[in-house]
Amino acid sequence: MLGKTHYGIDLSHYLLQQWQPPFFSKTISIFLDFNNSLQITDEEIINDASDVILGLQIAYQYYVSNNYTISISVSAFCERAMKYSGFFKLYKVLQAII
Secondary structure (H helix, E strand, C coil), rough: CCCCHHHHHHHHHHHHHHHHCCCHHHHHHCCCCCCCCCCCHHHHHCCHHHHHHHHHHHHHHHHHHCCCCCCCCHHHHHHHHHHHEEEEEHHHHHHHHC
16 A cells, blocks of 8 residues: 555656647636635535535636626625526536636
8 A cells, every 4th residue: 555645746747758638729727715705505515506606706816806896795796696507517617618
């Protein structure tokens, strides 16, 4: 049995030497900060609301943050957009971006 450190080193070396990343026509990088916005609770995870909250977070960062002259917080955006939660499921937001 390998130790975690040894396995991590072996995996790292293998990925650097052998792994070929898949080709994507478009890649994005988004930083999601859950400390200053909506946080996912255990109840939301049970009710599958985490999917919508992640979609809202990504939509805010990609479409709203730094794109408008007026300032709107992520929590205010999420609270107002929650009544349209069907549009903010994670897969729908990712499809719209890509």
